[in-house]
Structure formats: structure tokens, C-alpha cells
Amino acid sequence: MLHYTGEKLALLGHRYSKLDVRDLPGDALLRADFNNTLIQAALAQVAQATAVVVATPVYKAAYSGALKAFLDLLPQFGLAGKLVLPLATGGSQSHMLALDYALRPVLSSLAARHVLPSIYATEAQVQWSEQEGLSLDQNLFQRINEGVQQLSDSLLALRKGSANDFDPIPFAQVRCSV
Template sequence: MSVLLIAGSPSHTSRSAALLESVGKRLAKHQIEVTQLQIRDLDAQALIHADFAHPSIVRAVQQVADAKVVVIATPVYKAAYSGVLKVFLDLLPQTGLKGKTVLPLATGGSPHHMLALDYALRPVLQALAAKQILPGIYATDAQVFVLPEGASTLSTDLAVRVDEAVHVLVSEVLLPKPHADASFAPVHFSQVRCSV
């Protein structure tokens, strides 16, 4: 069962990428296959001109198609997700997320942009036919610490929310435990007793 991590930040070092990486590391501890897609690394001209046949776009769209779970991370600009992410999502087929579980992540300068996940990104994910969209995780810049050498840490409360989201992904979507068979053994009609 593969998970695709999509980084929707135009920057090489970003808090949204750090948040996404923390999800990937937690999934890897459960032996979950994780692949990454950095939208900023796709051919810029192909993205802008919607060149569906460009090799980098074809590969990226195939990565989405092959994944069972998609985790999307974006910075919030002007109360919406990044333009880089918007351009990429526009290149996916109308049912590009069909049958997939999606975990949206976002970072922003203040708590005031928290609703961007529900009012800007979630409708697009629904329009792309996502099977299930988990509650998103929004983090302020003060909750994600990116160090100069590229390492990052999360605040305690944010780390707890990320742990909970990963637990849901693993236990309910990726590695669900089989339920005990709750069906009853067949009963012959002669064994049925009725009282009136």
C-alpha cells in the first residue's frame, strides 16, 4: 500500500514541507511505502502551459494514480493554498483522486488562515473524487521549527495531532485489522421457535 507525499510549496525549505516530512517519517516507522512528489521540481513551463504529454507531468500524474493514500502539504497564501499546487491539481483527471484517502496539511503565518483547508482545498479534493478526506492539519509558523541545516521539529501539540492522523491512516486505511466475522451460523427452519 503506497502513500504519495505531495509538497505544494514553491520553496525548497518550507514549513509545509517539514510538516509533510514528519508525516512521512512516522509512516515509514510502520513499514509503509512512501514516495514523494515535489511539485516545484516539475518542468515549470509544462505546468504553466498544461502540457499533459510532458514526461515530468505524465510521471507525476501516474504517481498519483498509483497511490492508495495521498498526503498533500501546502503553505497558505492570501487565504488559499499555493498556486503551484493549484496548477498541478488542475492537471489531474476529473477523477484523479477516485478511491483514494487524502490527508491535507497546511501551514500559515497565523491561526486566521486555518479555514483555508476546509474552504479552499477540500472542495477541490472532493471535485477530484477523493474517496475519503481526513480532517486536515493546520500549523502556524510558530509550531514548525526549521533549522538552518534543514532539519525540523514540531511543537508538542502539533506532533500529537500528526501522530493521531498517522494512526488513523495506518489503523483504518493502510493496515486495518480484519474484523471478526460477526455473521451467525445458518439456522434450519425446524429449529425456529415462535411464541405468541
């Protein structure tokens, strides 16, 4: 799902790089070893990003411990100014809200500029085979494409001087009607 999202972003003209938290040394990750060169490189990669696509499995209504350990390494405002698209997979629909109740508050507390609507998929919606590769349920396929398009549009708006940034208006000029 994450790979497909990256490919779609590339087709829309965006550069992307992959950071797999599972590839970071577990000892350095859990001990918050900021002197580890791989940890430093991973943190620098996030710092340089304009957008971050966060993907995680969900188990027992929580995102992965490896992701939690990595997010804990980010500075207090480690996602400041960044767009974030959360993706997750889980065994059933009953874990879908874990993204909104567990992950979204953490991403927001890291000062993400905007956390886009989450995309959750059950195992039944994502299939993999050596012969055919990745196969996505039609509904999931559509939701991912919409999420990628929304992220792409937001990135383009940022480059143009964001539609979310407003010029200050003196209070004396503020008018309200109900």
C-alpha cells in the same frame, strides 16, 4: 512537516514516495503539457497511490498556485478510491479554515475516497535549524501523530477489505426504529 509525516508512515510499515510539485517544470505545469515526461511521471505517481498526503503553504486564505495547477492536471476522478491527508502551514491561525473552504472541496471533487481531518500549523509551531533539524510544537506533534495513525489505520482497513464497504441489503430487509 511532510517529511516527518512520511517517516512516521514508513515506521508504521507503509511505503511512500515524494512528489514535489515545485520540482515540475513551471511552463509545462501552467500550460498543462501532458506530453512532458515529468508531468506524465507525476500524474502516474498519483494514479498508483493508495493514499496522498497533500502539503501546501497557505497565503491570503488560499493554498499554493503550484498545487492548484497540478490538481487541475488530474483527471476528473483523479483521486478516486484514494485516502487524502491535507497538511498546511501558514503565518497565523486566521488562515486555518482555508484547508476546509478552499482545498477540501477540490479534493472531494476529484473523488477522493476519504479526506481525513486537515492538519494546519503556524510558522511558530514548526522550527528548523541546521543543528537540530525539525522541531515541532508539542500540540502539532500530537496532531500529526494522530493524523498519521488515522491514515495508517484507514490504509490497513482498505487492505483488509475496508470497513467502509458494506454488503448490499435488499430493501425488504431494512428495518428502522426511532
